[in-house]
Amino acid sequence: MNDLSHRMAELARDLDGTRGTVDTAEHAVRAAVETMPSCAGAGLTLLHRDGTLETVAATDDAVLKGDRLQYELGEGPCVQAIRDDAVVHSPDLAADSRWPRWVEQVVPDLGARSMLAVRLWTRRDDIGALNLYSTEVGGFDHDERETALTLAAHTAVAIAASSDIDDMHAAMERRTRIGAAIGIVMERHGLTQPVAFEVLRRLSQEQNRKLHDIAGEVVEGGRLTDG
Template sequence: MPKRFVVAASDFPDLPRFPVGFELAEALTVASQQLHEAPTPQGTLRTAARLAVHIMPGAEHAGVSEIERGNKLRSLVWTDEVVRSAEARHGGREQHGHWDQLWHSPVARITDSEAEDGWDVLSALGLRSALSLRLRSDRRRLTVLTAYARKPGVFDEAATRVGRLFTAHVSLALDSVTVREQLTEAMHTRDLIGQATGILMERQGIDAAAAFESLVRASQRENVKLRDIARRIVDTHNTS
């Protein structure tokens, strides 16, 4: 379960709020640096939500959600509980064109929750405007950043353009940290398999090829990933 966090202006002292003109380029540069400093994909998403309320004109709250086919929505990170409450109420219990639109378009907007059908939840929480921007997509799910405001009509075309520039930086940072995490995992897996192979060579008096084949056969026989078989052997060896 993602942890709650609260946005404070002091979190990002280098960022001008609601930047315009050359300030936008400067703000996006600072934001990009902070996004790329996050060590994990989850950390990148937390940073993105917190930055959104500084970068995107009119944004007061923000969150990142995952939407599966059928419009089942799951909140990943949020700036405060009002976002979590709003998205939890629309978390898969009903279809809605706003979320469906994001499968076909990178942007979906709510101009006024009190005037548009189906958004009683938002208006009850005092949220009148929303701007959803797609970060990632595949055949099964979307990752979406949504900014919220308490006034209607906040997210106009200019705010949407800023939002799309910002989410382009978020997507690049997310791809980068995901690749780093995958490479780290691959290196860890390689080292783990190497250790397990060495242990089997010593125990059974066999060469490296035979030891690796033994790992593969065990993986297939037990229908368990090779790295998990290797981890089990290494852990047993270290505790014996």
């Protein structure tokens, strides 16, 4: 096994061992800079269910600014990778006519000269994109693009798994909060558990708010509120 293959195998194990979406994303962007000589900075974009894009990890502020500018303008390698082409490579941003508004700002202001964006996806979902920036014209040759594809594949699977973990933890926290609120209502008002739950449920319906939000206020304030 050559050095790169060994490094990618280690990376796959490391990503599998991470916990949580942000932790996984931060690990991936650091790995991109470490494994690709052309890569001066990396960011990881998540595609949310409502269609919005968010950079959840970036190696530096320049990457964060470059990514956010793409979202604001609705154009750029990352946006194109998520919406159209799974792999978007620009060896010379200054000569690239695909994203004129974005290029005219990132080249002089951020020093970006070439870029590679790779969609993160699984058989179930499109997750986002891995965005790699270079300060060199001609950055990301064939070997580095292959490395980026491998990294993106491992990262997509790891993020999908960590998202499931995040969702599970959030659900557990909501159930715990509701249970604690039921206990408070039972104690303060002398109610049985089913009646206390029904009080919270009706309050949720009347205020058109989620039950776990009502429960959170009860837990924090120690009493029911009428909104």
